[in-house]
Amino acid sequence: MMFKTIWFRLMHRYSGVSKQRSVVRLSSSAAEGAVAPPADCSVTAEQAVRLWARHFTLHGISEPLLSSQYIISHVLGEKTLERVSRKRLRDTLTDREIERVWKLCSKRLTRMPVQYVIEEWDFRDLTLKMKRPVFIPRPETEELVSLVLEDLQLIQGESHRTDLRGLEVGCGSGAISLSLLRSIPQLRVFALDQSQTAVCLTTENANRLGLQDRLDVHHLDVIKDADAILSKCDLVDFIVSNPPYLLSQDMKTLQTEIFRFEDHAALDGGLDGLSVIRSILGLGSKLLKKRGRIYLEVAPCHPPVIQQLIEDMMPGLLYLETHCDLTNRPRFCILQKKGEND
Numbered sequence: 001m002m003f004k005t006i007w008f009r010l011m012h013r014y015s016g017v018s019k020q021r022s023v024v025r026l027s028s029s030a031a032e033g034a035v036a037p038p039a040d041c042s043v044t045a046e047q048a049v050r051l052w053a054r055h056f057t058l059h060g061i062s063e064p065l066l067s068s069q070y071i072i073s074h075v076l077g078e079k080t081l082e083r084v085s086r087k088r089l090r091d092t093l094t095d096r097e098i099e100r101v102w103k104l105c106s107k108r109l110t111r112m113p114v115q116y117v118i119e120e121w122d123f124r125d126l127t128l129k130m131k132r133p134v135f136i137p138r139p140e141t142e143e144l145v146s147l148v149l150e151d152l153q154l155i156q157g158e159s160h161r162t163d164l165r166g167l168e169v170g171c172g173s174g175a176i177s178l179s180l181l182r183s184i185p186q187l188r189v190f191a192l193d194q195s196q197t198a199v200c201l202t203t204e205n206a207n208r209l210g211l212q213d214r215l216d217v218h219h220l221d222v223i224k225d226a227d228a229i230l231s232k233c234d235l236v237d238f239i240v241s242n243p244p245y246l247l248s249q250d251m252k253t254l255q256t257e258i259f260r261f262e263d264h265a266a267l268d269g270g271l272d273g274l275s276v277i278r279s280i281l282g283l284g285s286k287l288l289k290k291r292g293r294i295y296l297e298v299a300p301c302h303p304p305v306i307q308q309l310i311e312d313m314m315p316g317l318l319y320l321e322t323h324c325d326l327t328n329r330p331r332f333c334i335l336q337k338k339g340e341n342d
């Protein structure tokens with residue numbers, strides 16, 4: 001590849017950085033992500049954090065300081081900078097470390113989300129491998145998992161069940177299924193996703209966490225493959241999903257990081273944001289055991305629409321509750337398959 005080299009005189013801005021050559025070398029296009037480390041430059045971790053935070057700011061990268069901190073602590077083998085010793089922060093980085101910092105920060109310069117840059121992210125108590133373009137799990141989904149766990153524990157307490165079966169539609173990196181499996185030893189999950197990359201990533205994460213024996217992962221599309229799902233999956237106690245729920249018209253308002261790097265099929269829920277949700281509800285009527293539940297993460301506009309949909313078109317289901325997220329927006333729906341006396 002041919003790069004026109006531009007020299008940014010940056011290092012002089014940072015006091016204490018000894019500089020045989022005070023530059024960060026950039027390719028002609030930051031989008032190509034080719035930033036070479038400065039030759040013969042000695043820089044401590046602390047200085048590198050400040051340098052890259054400033055450089056990210058200059059290039060309009062969101063969360064510049066956090067991005068720099070995450071990447072540099074990752075290179076130093078820790079999750080956060082707070083976990084790196086003071087001494088290590090003040091030591092000069094080795095040539096290899098500088099090379100890695102510059103390589104990873106160059107990726108961030110292309111607006112690649114930091115989670116894809118460092119190829120891992122924490123979700124609840126799990127560290128998951130991340131791979132572009134599989135959806136990066138969000139904090140609200142941790143709330144969905146807590147809601148499901150609290151609800152299942154209540155039901156378990158009443159019924160003393162020794163086995164539980166769940167279905168996750170759209171498993172992505174496996175965040176939801178793997179968190180539930182980690183917390184409930186008697187649970188087995190059938191997880192599916194329309195993306196082969198997501199299926200492989202969930203499988204890889206399950207293997208890393210030693211949860212693969214209770215998880216079946218399938219490359220299936222809930223809209224197109226309903227018959228295959230019904231034939232492969234046993235009746236379940238619950239269905240959980242953080243489906244694509246954005247309205248198609250809102251896709252263009254997404255942050256560049258998301259729009260350019262994450263799978264649009266993970267986000268775009270069609271004209272009304274309900275295309276996948278409708279199929280999940282249809283599946284629920286057939287696959288849930290009596291009184292089995294559906295837990296959905298949705299857009300704030302969706303709960304009343306889903307409630308109406310259930311009342312008008314799905315006589316086998318009951319709309320139980322809407323839950324708000326930590327910012328008090330209605331984001332989670334709980335539905336139930338009717339029992340004999342409902």
Ligand SMILES: C[S@@+](CC[C@H](N)C(=O)[O-])C[C@H]1O[C@@H](n2cnc3c(N)ncnc32)[C@H](O)[C@@H]1O
Pocket residue numbers: 135136137138141169170171172173174175176192193194195198220221222223224242243244263265266267276
């Ligand atoms: C918002 S992401 C959620 C991923 C993961 N569950 C999480 O919370 O991090 C939605 C997921 O649904 C998958 N998906 C989208 N449409 C689907 C469909 N028709 N059938 C199955 N999976 C689908 C996407 O590939 C994506 O992995």
